[in-house]
Amino acid sequence: MNGVTGRMGHHQHLVGSVLALRARGGIDAGDGTVLWPEPVLVGRDARRLRALAERYGIDRWTTDLDAALAEPDVSVYFDAQTTAARESALHRAIAAGKHVYCEKPVAGDVGGALALYHAARQAGVKHGVVQDKLFLPGIRKLKRLLDGGFFGRVLSVRGEFGYWVFEGDWQPAQRPSWNYREEDGGGITADMFPHWEYLLRELFGPVRSVQAHLATHIPRRWDENGMPYRATADDAVYAVMELEGGVVAQFNSSWTVRVHRDELLELQVDGTEGSAVAGLRHCRVQHRSCTPKPVWDPDRAAAGDFRAAWQEVPDNGEFDGAFLAQWELFLRHVAMDGPWRFGLDAGARGVHLGLLARMSAQDGRRLHWGELAP
Structure with a gap:
């Protein structure tokens, strides 16, 4: 090891x-x-x-x-x-x-x-x-819903991942400094897009195109010895991907976002028959028959509690750590x-998706999987 x-x-x-x-x-x-x-x-x-x-x-x-x-x-x-x-x-x-x-x-x-x-x-x-993401309890519950046909036809997937990683000056950073140096293999795209590749492939279908924007929002950080250094790697990436079959996946991945959600990773899946929000451990659903009927009116407070209309998916078993x-x-x-x-072929696909995202950001265009197929 x-x-x-x-x-x-x-x-x-x-x-x-x-x-x-x-x-x-x-x-x-x-x-x-x-x-x-x-x-x-x-x-x-x-x-x-x-x-x-x-x-x-x-x-x-x-x-x-x-x-x-x-x-x-x-x-x-x-x-x-x-x-x-x-x-x-x-x-x-x-x-x-x-x-x-x-x-x-x-x-x-x-x-x-x-x-x-x-x-x-x-x-x-x-x-x-x-x-490991495939073995998380929340994702396993989501897979159970997919296998059972809960969603009908899946339309879209929206992924939110990330948290604020301290710069290292007034509070120690909770990630190692090499993560923020491109020359050392750092960057959130390289780190997280291999996860998104297998997660999307195993749950919804292979990625067929990607359009991405990479950012280095925090250009100066402090290392483990308290010394300042220039961050050369991306600390956030925003992407829209089309999957085989037409499902649209949007993923925001960021080490510069303050969390206002239940878990550090959440996927919202919307389908013709129902929707789900899955995280690391929890999964909540809303069926078509129980969907509220909101009406847009910016001059009035929203009626009702939208989150209360969702139902928790039970564990129905014991889960080992992912x-x-x-x-x-x-x-x-x-x-x-x-x-x-x-x-290792799955590992190569993950590296490939990260490279496509970086190339898309550099060229300012949508890239298709076959343009650099492994």
Whole structure:
């Protein structure tokens, strides 16, 4: 596990997934045996790695990636490093014959992402990319509604994602400074559009065109040492996408927005028979038969409470954490050939959509998927 000293690698992947699977007794293989993940921590900072290993009772850690990859009992390589470091490390792991699982984006450009996919196929190793949004409780409830035909014909999807990331001068920033330097692989488009690609594809259909506007709203920030630096990467992106079948998707993604909604990510889906608003955990619906009939009158206060006319979708079951759920699926895929469809090819599609958005913003025009198809 490379990159576990970072926030996401530490909390979501090491603690919330791998160690959580161990805490509940491993993964039941169904034949009386148990799949038991044994983490080997890899990174550049020996002090922080040692502290993590001691904190969680992990026996093995190293700052030598090649030595870890040479270990015969290491079968899976996981990468949660910065984007700029990921591509090279994945190639080394694939060359060592390891199955690979990684965060996104998988590479800095489409060519690099596709090279990883073809290298993994040629080496015959199994490969996966984190697509955690699909496993969120709110999104799983939304999928349940889609599968049940609740919406009728889906017309549009409106996504709102983001929050205010402090500049770092008078309050510490809650994201690392490399996120705001393009030369280090930063930018919200590169970070979030791989998520929007698989989310839209799996729920509503593949993206066929995109028109986007990128912005660097906060041009000066302060790093982890309190030193000012110039933000060269985009911190907000506003996009309109058309999906296969005609569904229109609008996404606002921003690290410069103050939250006035129930969750940091919300999708509103409108269809001929009903609508839903889904977040990370909640999903609320309004059926056609229960839709109020507002009348525009700017001279009078609106009658009624619009939000009260929506109904909460019940859990109807227990949900594992989104990262843990996908980790279990991938480990089952590696050890027991369980079903899996989120490979490095999916990672390449995500990089591709982010590139289309950036090109659209640069050229000031709508771009179609086939203009740079991976």
